[in-house]
Amino acid sequence: MKRLDEPRLAWGITGSGHFLRECLDLACSLPNVDLFLTRAGEEVLQMYGHRLDGLREDFRVFRDNTASAAPVGLFYHGQYHGVVVAPATSNTVAKCVLGLSDTLVTNIFAQAGKCRLPTIVFACDTAPEMETESPKDWVTVYPRPVDLAHTGALARMPGVQVVETLAGLRSAVEAHLAALVRPAP
Numbered sequence: 776m777k778r779l780d781e782p783r784l785a786w787g788i789t790g791s792g793h794f795l796r797e798c799l800d801l802a803c804s805l806p807n808v809d810l811f812l813t814r815a816g817e818e819v820l821q822m823y824g825h826r827l828d829g830l831r832e833d834f835r836v837f838r839d840n841t842a843s844a845a846p847v848g849l850f851y852h853g854q855y856h857g858v859v860v861a862p863a864t865s866n867t868v869a870k871c872v873l874g875l876s877d878t879l880v881t882n883i884f885a886q887a888g889k890c891r892l893p894t895i896v897f898a899c900d901t902a903p904e905m906e907t908e909s910p911k912d913w914v915t916v917y918p919r920p921v922d923l924a925h926t927g928a929l930a931r932m933p934g935v936q937v938v939e940t941l942a943g944l945r946s947a948v949e950a951h952l953a954a955l956v957r958p959a960p
């Protein structure tokens with residue numbers, strides 16, 4: 776993996792269709808973003824019409840194809856200034872809360888914590904009843920109390936900001952980028 780001079784934003788995509796296109800559009804509008812996919816994220820991206828080849832035109836893309844989450848080694852070399860997970864499935868949120876790291880995205884979340892990098896998570900499960908987009912149309916889903924409890928617990932973790940809306944995601948990311956200390960020219 777090539778090391779780059781300027782730190783970048785690591786953006787995790789999990790297997791959720793919840794505002795997936797809008798999350799990608801936001802990531803695409805930002806400078807220096809690398810995508811980290813879970814295996815489910817890679818599948819769901821394709822179900823919503825996003826091909827890996829196309830994504831590679833705009834991003835460096837890391838797939839979840841090693842047991843050790845090899846790309847996280849980049850976190851130890853100052854390659855990233857922050858982590859965004861958007862959208863974040865119930866599964867990934869639950870694992871993050873429990874401290875599990877067995878996918879590429881739960882691994883970048885864990886490494887962000889261990890390297891004290893700020894993390895922003897756009898959680899799918901934020902209310903007892905929600906509208907979300909399936910590959911074909913909009914549907915109503917009812918996140919369970921356990922899902923909502925995990926989202927709440929995630930928001931209480933140090934260094935982690937949980938956002939519930941796209942507007943919230945955009946402002947959190949913009950605030951993070953604005954706060955970066957840039958070296959003097």
Ligand SMILES: Cc1cc2nc3c(=O)[nH]c(=O)nc-3n(C[C@H](O)[C@H](O)[C@H](O)COP(=O)(O)O)c2cc1C
Pocket residue numbers: 788789790791792793813814815816819822863864865866867878899907909910
């Ligand atoms: C089309 C599609 C959309 C999905 N959307 C969601 C979602 O919005 N939220 C969610 O928690 N799981 C969703 N799932 C299920 C997850 O992909 C599944 O739980 C997967 O195991 C999550 O793995 P990951 O957290 O490692 O990405 C969806 C699955 C499919 C096929």
